[in-house]
Amino acid sequence: MKKFVSLLLAAMTLFVLGACGSGTGGTDENGNAEETGSGSDKPTVTVTTSFLRDMVTQLAGDKVEIEQVIPAGEDPHLYVATPDDLNKLEDGDLVLYHGLHFEGQMVDALENTGVAVSEEFNEDDLTTMEEDGSEVVDPHFWFDIDLYKQAVDEATEELITLLDDESITEQATEYKQELDELAEYNEEKITEVSEESRYLITPHDAFNYFAQSYDMEVIAPQGVSTESEASNADISDTVDFIVDNEVKAVFAESTTDPARMERLKEDVEAKGGEVEVISGEGQELFSDSLAPEGEDGDTYIDMYRHNMDLIVDNLK
Numbered sequence: 001m002k003k004f005v006s007l008l009l010a011a012m013t014l015f016v017l018g019a020c021g022s023g024t025g026g027t028d029e030n031g032n033a034e035e036t037g038s039g040s041d042k043p044t045v046t047v048t049t050s051f052l053r054d055m056v057t058q059l060a061g062d063k064v065e066i067e068q069v070i071p072a073g074e075d076p077h078l079y080v081a082t083p084d085d086l087n088k089l090e091d092g093d094l095v096l097y098h099g100l101h102f103e104g105q106m107v108d109a110l111e112n113t114g115v116a117v118s119e120e121f122n123e124d125d126l127t128t129m130e131e132d133g134s135e136v137v138d139p140h141f142w143f144d145i146d147l148y149k150q151a152v153d154e155a156t157e158e159l160i161t162l163l164d165d166e167s168i169t170e171q172a173t174e175y176k177q178e179l180d181e182l183a184e185y186n187e188e189k190i191t192e193v194s195e196e197s198r199y200l201i202t203p204h205d206a207f208n209y210f211a212q213s214y215d216m217e218v219i220a221p222q223g224v225s226t227e228s229e230a231s232n233a234d235i236s237d238t239v240d241f242i243v244d245n246e247v248k249a250v251f252a253e254s255t256t257d258p259a260r261m262e263r264l265k266e267d268v269e270a271k272g273g274e275v276e277v278i279s280g281e282g283q284e285l286f287s288d289s290l291a292p293e294g295e296d297g298d299t300y301i302d303m304y305r306h307n308m309d310l311i312v313d314n315l316k
């Protein structure tokens with residue numbers, strides 16, 4: 001309870017500070033100058049994830065300072081905000097987050113202070129999934145490029161309001177054209193895998209929107225949250241599925257432990273089957289994070305192409 005109250009207080013503080021919109025840093029409670037925004041007159045946009053860092057960079061990279069809360073490679077489902085993160089949220093003139101309970105441990109603070117880029121999504125466009133026996137909205141919307149474009153629209157609106165700068169609309173139009181080109185590339189690339197080989201097996205359940213987009217069947221023995229371990233029954237069902245359907249490859253993710261997929265391989269071999277585990281540097285699927293800045297896959301478009309190429313090249 002105490003934790004909740006302090007979280008609520010933090011959230012209320014954020015709201016007040018956010019509404020001031022100074023963007024030039026200021027001082028912390030000890031009177032020391034804060035790092036963020038120092039020496040810059042640009043407003044600060046605080047984002048939760050690497051996806052949103054990239055999105056804001058594409059739309060207004062030269063007009064704002066960007067602060068990212070959850071580092072690339074960390075798991076947003078489980079990430080708990082540090083005091084330093086709360087400072088970043090306080091300093092943000094605009095706070096953007098995914099929503100749909102993706103940032104599962106930061107929901108209260110974010111709902112009170114930020115704007116979810118998924119805010120205007122139509123419920124009918126969202127898919128649900130099972131988590132601990134109950135039906136939840138699947139938060140991994142970014143693998144549906146149409147939904148990602150809607151998120152871009154939401155961010156665009158917020159940035160125009162923040163900056164009072166209509167030229168962001170042009171940036172958005174250009175960026176969405178690039179997203180359309182990405183969609184065309186994907187439509188073409190997936191045809192290299194025959195329809196009866198379109199099985200995507202990954203540790204956690206991040207690829208339902210991806211699977212829907214490309215007529216794939218996705219199996220994730222670990223379920224929606226990276227928090228849960230795969231049950232023995234799920235593993236056993238997955239092993240049977242791989243053997244029965246002669247699935248060529250299973251995929252590790254950059255944010256989950258590849259050992260889980262190695263265990264699948266051993267169990268498949270014990271049943272006389274054969275499957276390859278795709279893992280290791282440059283060979284992992286990006287699910288809940290882009291690559292760290294400066295590495296391959298550090299933009300949404302590069303990340304998506306990397307995933308598509310990795311999947312198709314190992315299943316065809």
Ligand SMILES: [Zn+2]
Nearest residue numbers: 077206224288
């Ligand atoms: Zn996830």
